[in-house]
Amino acid sequence: MTDIHLTTAWLVETLRHEPNDMAIFERALNHPSMDGPNYQRLEFLGDRVLGLVVSTWLYERHDTDPEGMLNSRLASLVSRPTCAAVARELGVAPHIRLGKQARDDGSADSDNVLGDVMEALIGALYRDGGFDAVRSFVYRVWESRLEEMDRAPQHPKSALQEWAAANRCKPPVYSVTNRSGPAHNPHFTVRAEIPNRDAAEAEGSSKQEAEKAAAQALLEKLQ
CATH class of the missing domain: 1.10.1520.10 (Ribonuclease III domain)
Known part of the structure; x- marks a missing residue:
């Protein structure tokens, strides 16, 4: 053929x-x-x-x-x-x-x-x-x-990234607003923000854990 x-x-x-x-x-x-x-x-x-x-x-x-x-x-x-x-x-x-x-x-x-x-x-x-x-x-x-x-279940950071894209917003930005505790047992507070839209903070025993929690908190606010 x-x-x-x-x-x-x-x-x-x-x-x-x-x-x-x-x-x-x-x-x-x-x-x-x-x-x-x-x-x-x-x-x-x-x-x-x-x-x-x-x-x-x-x-x-x-x-x-x-x-x-x-x-x-x-x-x-x-x-x-x-x-x-x-x-x-x-x-x-x-x-x-x-x-x-x-x-x-x-x-x-x-x-x-x-x-x-x-x-x-x-x-x-x-x-x-x-x-x-x-x-x-x-x-x-x-x-x-x-x-x-x-x-x-989708990872909260991925879900937040996709929410931002679907709603024509800038990508999420994460920043550590506080770090406390000794080196062997640190505690982080992270702020997740979609610029010009909304933000949320959350805590965790690692930066990654705090980012995940902050992303979830922001998703719940946006939804």
Whole structure:
């Protein structure tokens, strides 16, 4: 089979959707280093569609979570590293069309490129198959990640970082406001702050423990 036939077969198997307009999927796989239409506009669309699908899913699945927790979960599930990881699992890289320099630079294995192409494919699927096709695909492919998130409580510092990103805030800043006790048994007070938003303090027997407690305290204030 030709490359286009291989790509078409892969798309059908991966998306579980028979393309009506193969050209839009070809565009989703075209890197900007190639001549002609590339994935950037579809990536813009796919990013929003993915966010809507996952937001609705979280809203329905976690019906008691406050807004802050939903934002934190959403930020993790639609992040570029997550989209890139999904792309790797699905075998997207061999189907991306790259210019010579981009190929030589290893762009096909870049989180940025893989994440963008994954979103572009979602945008193409939305345009070609509609919202239900996208929802079916995302629910199937992202399910294990959502289950893992439900099983494993997220570290408060990671959750706070994702909350800040989801709410378009500056990253959290941690500072030691007090240190007491002897060297063999120190006691720390740490302030966690999201600049121009809010802050909280907490204590611990190590700096790391105090930072974790401060992050948790700030998350509870924000939620």
